[in-house]
Amino acid sequence: MDFVGKFYLGDVGFMLKHELIILYRGVRYHLKEYARRGPENEKKLFNLHHASLKNVIERSFEVLKKRFAIITSGTELHYDFETMTEIVLACFILHNILMGVDPGPHLIAQVDRELQDNNPKEDEIVRHEQDEDYRRRSMLRDEIATQIWADYQLGL
Numbered sequence: 001m002d003f004v005g006k007f008y009l010g011d012v013g014f015m016l017k018h019e020l021i022i023l024y025r026g027v028r029y030h031l032k033e034y035a036r037r038g039p040e041n042e043k044k045l046f047n048l049h050h051a052s053l054k055n056v057i058e059r060s061f062e063v064l065k066k067r068f069a070i071i072t073s074g075t076e077l078h079y080d081f082e083t084m085t086e087i088v089l090a091c092f093i094l095h096n097i098l099m100g101v102d103p104g105p106h107l108i109a110q111v112d113r114e115l116q117d118n119n120p121k122e123d124e125i126v127r128h129e130q131d132e133d134y135r136r137r138s139m140l141r142d143e144i145a146t147q148i149w150a151d152y153q154l155g156l
Contacts, residue, residue, distance in 0.1 A: 009054045016137040021144070023047045042149030046141070049148060062111040064091050067104070
């Protein structure tokens with residue numbers, strides 16, 4: 001199955017909408033737990049992959065924000081969307097170059113501590129209304145979960 005397109009990853013507090021894929025609600029996933037034994041079903045595996053991707057993305061942006069003040073300069077946008085996209089891309093490129101010269105382990109450790117302290121609890125879930133878009137996104141998420149479970153079972 002080919003899942004064409006790009007999706008945003010969202011916490012369970014968001015509504016499952018077009019181009020936004022959220023975790024399965026009420027399905028516990030613990031990254032440390034899976035280091036000892038694998039996930040038990042497709043929903044747990046999906047949540048594991050989703051959480052892993054989201055953690056990498058959050059960590060990357062937090063490191064960038066600490067390294068490059070232009071990304072966090074004020075609450076008002078000073079540039080149009082296209083320019084901001086180019087600034088973020090340039091910051092990622094510069095960051096990757098700097099990682100070869102000075103990986104900044106203190107910066108990475110600080111971001112890791114802050115992310116761990118600010119991790120929202122599943123109890124803070126916002127309820128959503130069932131609509132057609134939600135149903136389609138839910139079916140897509142189920143298809144993705146089924147495919148990654150099948151790949152996992154095959155050892156891919």
